[in-house]
Each structure stands twice: as structure tokens, then as C-alpha cells.
Amino acid sequence: MKKFIAVLSCTIALLTTLPWPEGQPLPAAEQPPVAIQIKAENVLDNQIVRQTVLLPGWDPYEPVPGYVYFKQGAAKLPVVIFIHGMGANKTYLASWHVELAGQGLAVISIDAHLSGDRGIATSIGGIKGEQGWVWPHQTVVNHTANDVSKILDVLTTRREFDPTRVAVTGFSMGGATTMVLAWRERRISVVMPLCGCVDFWWDVTKIEPGPQQQAKIAEFSPRLKQLTASLDSNTPERMDAILPKALFLINGTKDGGIDIRSIRKFADQMRPRYKNLPDRFDFFEDENAGHTFSPLMKPKATQWLVRHLIEKPIRVQRPAEK
Numbered sequence: 001m002k003k004f005i006a007v008l009s010c011t012i013a014l015l016t017t018l019p020w021p022e023g024q025p026l027p028a029a030e031q032p033p034v035a036i037q038i039k040a041e042n043v044l045d046n047q048i049v050r051q052t053v054l055l056p057g058w059d060p061y062e063p064v065p066g067y068v069y070f071k072q073g074a075a076k077l078p079v080v081i082f083i084h085g086m087g088a089n090k091t092y093l094a095s096w097h098v099e100l101a102g103q104g105l106a107v108i109s110i111d112a113h114l115s116g117d118r119g120i121a122t123s124i125g126g127i128k129g130e131q132g133w134v135w136p137h138q139t140v141v142n143h144t145a146n147d148v149s150k151i152l153d154v155l156t157t158r159r160e161f162d163p164t165r166v167a168v169t170g171f172s173m174g175g176a177t178t179m180v181l182a183w184r185e186r187r188i189s190v191v192m193p194l195c196g197c198v199d200f201w202w203d204v205t206k207i208e209p210g211p212q213q214q215a216k217i218a219e220f221s222p223r224l225k226q227l228t229a230s231l232d233s234n235t236p237e238r239m240d241a242i243l244p245k246a247l248f249l250i251n252g253t254k255d256g257g258i259d260i261r262s263i264r265k266f267a268d269q270m271r272p273r274y275k276n277l278p279d280r281f282d283f284f285e286d287e288n289a290g291h292t293f294s295p296l297m298k299p300k301a302t303q304w305l306v307r308h309l310i311e312k313p314i315r316v317q318r319p320a321e322k
Contacts, residue, residue: 069109
């Protein structure tokens with residue numbers, strides 16, 4: 001009997017690893033989403049179109065829900081990809097996205113991994129205490145950054161988009177994701193984290209660099225340390241890789257989650273790198289703002305996008321499409 005079970009198990013294992021027969025389509029339920037799927041379309045005020053879409057993601061079987069905003073009838077618009085903060089969804093700052101569309105930009109606002117229409121409750125992993133928020137936060141940042149790379153792949157399939165002029169921006173967790181993309185992605189012209197972190201170790205420990213921070217990091221699991229290190233933008237090589245993108249850091253002095261000293265330090269390290277491109281770097285610190293997209297931040301953020309995507313556009317050379 002044991003021999004029969006062993007043979008049966010081997011047979012099942014072999015069958016499950018065989019490829020699907022050549023020329024035969026996958027069952028409908030197993031077909032991965034391709035390109036950009038439009039699920040609904042509405043015309044808002046001032047002839048701004050809002051499309052409800054599904055975009056390809058890092059996992060081919062997990063499409064990325066999003067909204068796309070643009071002027072009705074427009075074509076070849078510069079693109080702004082927006083990523084919300086932890087606990088929010090693609091509707092966050094929607095009124096600003098409509099305003100940006102009115103300025104002549106196409107805005108793609110997405111649900112980050114495990115957020116919005118992608119939300120899921122899970123207890124897998126069993127991480128307790130302070131690391132309980134760090135692991136899902138870093139996982140979402142990593143997965144969402146990879147999602148954006150897949151979205152960049154398909155910008156050429158839509159007449160409304162100019163894939164050579166692309167900005168990525170986001171608030172809080174979305175700002176952290178923006179900074180990962182800042183050094184990873186060559187197909188981006190402009191990066192603008194809003195109340196996001198730049199030193200990932202300072203962010204996850206809430207301790208400035210030094211012996212105390214190192215002691216705190218030593219408490220993290222090896223996998224958590226590996227994941228955070230893979231995302232951190234605060235290394236000389238990764239700082240160098242951000243150029244020649246236009247980088248605008250926007251933060252609040254009174255932010256209780258993001259230590260403003262970490263942003264000031266990063267800005268001081270980045271500014272000399274832009275000595276030959278001084279108009280492509282800026283840092284705005286709203287002294288009265290906490291962890292919020294303040295009224296003072298909004299016009300500055302809008303102006304930065306318009307300047308570097310429309311008025312004096314920074315274009316990227318995309319690799320030849322296959």
C-alpha cells in the first residue's frame with residue numbers, strides 16, 4: 001500500500017509540473033490580465049474623464065485597480081502615477097488629481113498592494129510588536145514599486161499617454177514607494193515624495209543613525225533586514241542613480257512619523273549631486289505641517305509637475321518596444 005501511495009504521489013507531482021499543451025489556451029479563469037482594461041468611464045466637471053481601470057501588475061494574476069484622469073479628447077499627455085498612503089486607497093487626493101488633469105496631465109491613481117480593492121485580512125506570519133507594522137509596510141512598498149514597473153510597460157498602448165514624460169509621486173507609504181522607484185526605474189522623468197521617508201532604516205526604527213539604531217536593527221529578523229535593505233534609497237550608489245530625474249522632497253516639520261532631520265540630511269547629500277542640474281532638485285519644508293498634504297504643499301507640488309513635464313519637459317529614452 002505504501003508503495004502504491006508513493007507511486008501515485010510521484011505521478012501527481014509529475015502531472016502538475018507538465019506545461020499546458022502547446023497551442024491550447026489556458027482556461028478563462030487562469031488568463032492573466034493584459035494591457036489596460038477599462039471597466040467604466042465618467043465625464044466629470046470641465047470635461048475631465050475618469051476611467052475605472054485594471055492595470056497589469058507584478059503578479060500577472062493580480063491586476064492593479066486604478067483611476068485614470070485626463071482631458072476629454074486629449075492625446076500624448078505627460079503621465080503622473082500617484083500612490084496613496086497606508087490605510088488609504090486610489091481615491092485619496094482625488095480632487096487634486098482632477099485639477100492636475102485640468103492642467104494637461106494624465107493621472108493614474110492606483111490601489112497599492114493589499115489596499116483598496118486589493119485589501120485582504122491575513123494573520124500569516126504571526127509577527128508581533130513593533131515589527132508587526134514594518135513587515136507589511138515594507139512588503140507593500142516593494143510589491144507596489146514592482147507593480148508600477150509593469151504599468152510603465154503598457155503606457156505605450158494608450159493614445160492619451162506620452163511614455164517619455166512620466167512622474168511618480170505619492171503620500172507617506174506612497175512617498176516611500178516613489179523613492180524606491182527613484183533609483184530603480186530609468187523610465188521616470190520626475191519623482192516627488194509627499195511626506196515620505198528617504199532613509200528607510202531611520203523610518204522603521206524611529207531612531208537616528210548610531211549605536212542605538214544598530215541595536216534596534218539587530219532585533220529584526222534576517223528577512224526583514226534583507227527586505228528593508230533592498231528598498232533603502234539612502235546609499236551613495238542609489239542616490240547617484242536618481243539623477244538626472246527631477247527630484248522634489250516635500251515634508252512637514254511637525255511630522256510625528258517622518259523625522260524631518262532625516263529629510264534635511266538627505267537633501268544636503270543630494271543637492272551637490274545636482275550642481276550641474278540645479279533646477280531639477282528642490283526641498284520644501286512646511287514648518288507648520290505634520291503628516292499631511294498641506295495647503296502650502298499643494299501648489300508647489302503642482303507647479304513642479306507642470307514645469308518638468310509640460311513647460312520644460314524632461315524626456316526619457318525608452319528602450320525599443322519588443
